[in-house]
Each structure stands twice: as structure tokens, then as C-alpha cells.
Amino acid sequence: MLFQNLSREMQMLWRALCVIQFCCLLVIYTYLGLTPHPENSVPVFNDLLMHFTGYTVAAMSISFACPGWAFWHRAAFLITYSFAIEVGQHFNPPRTFSLADMMANSGGVILGLCIVFLLTKYITPFTKLLYWKTSLHNQITSSES
Numbered sequence: 472m473l474f475q476n477l478s479r480e481m482q483m484l485w486r487a488l489c490v491i492q493f494c495c496l497l498v499i500y501t502y503l504g505l506t507p508h509p510e511n512s513v514p515v516f517n518d519l520l521m522h523f524t525g526y527t528v529a530a531m532s533i534s535f536a537c538p539g540w541a542f543w544h545r546a547a548f549l550i551t552y553s554f555a556i557e558v559g560q561h562f563n564p565p566r567t568f569s570l571a572d573m574m575a576n577s578g579g580v581i582l583g584l585c586i587v588f589l590l591t592k593y594i595t596p597f598t599k600l601l602y603w604k605t606s607l608h609n610q611i612t613s614s615e616s
Contacts, residue, residue, distance in 0.1 A: 482604040493536030496529060497552070504556035505563055522575035523582075526553065530583025538602050542584055549580045 503509045515521065526549060533545045540548075553576035560566035591598040 486604045489535040489538075493532045496532050500525065500529065500552075501556065505559050505566070507563060507565060519571060519575045522572050523579040526576045526579030527583035527586070528579075530580045531587055534584065534587040535601060538605055542588065546580050546584055550577050553577070553580070 503513060506512065509515070513521075529549055530545065533540075533549060537545060553573060557568045557573055557576075561568040587601070591601060
């Protein structure tokens with residue numbers, strides 16, 4: 472009901488903003504992942520915690536940008552992206568490839584996707600917002616009628 476009264480333009484803007492925010496996140500993560508000294512841009516206090524938290528946020532972000540993708544598609548995309556950044560660091564001294572970073576990234580992706588899954592399963596307004604302006608939203612709203 473809340474989202475049904477908004478104009479088509481607002482709905483299109485929402486979907487576009489979801490994709491844009493995810494693209495901006497990827498640009499920021501790529502910059503921080505491949506810059507020789509990221510500590511000049513962001514204070515580093517616990518590297519693995521930052522990786523884990525960052526990829527938890529990325530998993531939530533991709534869920535809004537690509538809500539129709541299956542859980543494993545979103546996970547595969549982000550883990551592959553993470554791996555590519557780590558490989559890129561190998562060729563960008565003083566950065567290095569780190570298996571521990573990969574594990575933290577992957578764990579963050581899984582946690583973020585699980586959070587989205589649980590929120591969509593138990594909180595109807597979240598589900599409607601996530602799938603707003605998609606064919607899945609139409610299925611959700613028609614099943615409520």
C-alpha cells in the first residue's frame with residue numbers, strides 16, 4: 472500500500488538508485504583495493520574486520536541492485552570480484568594477495584546475504600522495498616490479495 476501510491480517515475484528512480492549505489496560501492500572498493508596506500512584514504516584499525524564488514528554491506532547492496540538474482544549468483548559475483556581485487560593487489564606493490572582477506576570477504580558476503588534472506592522472510596515491508604518495481608514485487612503483492 473505504501474509504495475503503490477507513488478508515481479511510475481519515482482519507482483523507476485528507486486530502481487535506478489539501487490543500481491547506482493551498488494556501482495558506486497564497487498568503484499570505492501576497487502579504488503581502496505588497488506590503491507598502494509589505502510590508509511591515506513580510510514583509517515585502518517582491523518583489516519580483517521573491515522573486509523568482513525565491507526563485504527557484508529556489499530552483499531546487502533547487490534541484493535537491492537539485483538533483487539532477481541539467486542542467492543548463489545550474488546555470492547558468486549561478489550566473491551569473484553573480491554578474488555579479482557586480491558589478484559590485482561599481487562601486481563600492485565606494496566599490496567599483496569591475502570587468503571585471510573579472501574576468507575573475510577567471503578564470510579561477509581555469506582552473512583550479508585543471510586541477513587537479507589532473513590529480513591525478506593520475516594519482515595514484509597523490507598521484502599516489498601527490496602523487490603519494489605520488479606516482477607517479484609508483483610508476485611508478492613498479488614499473493615497477499
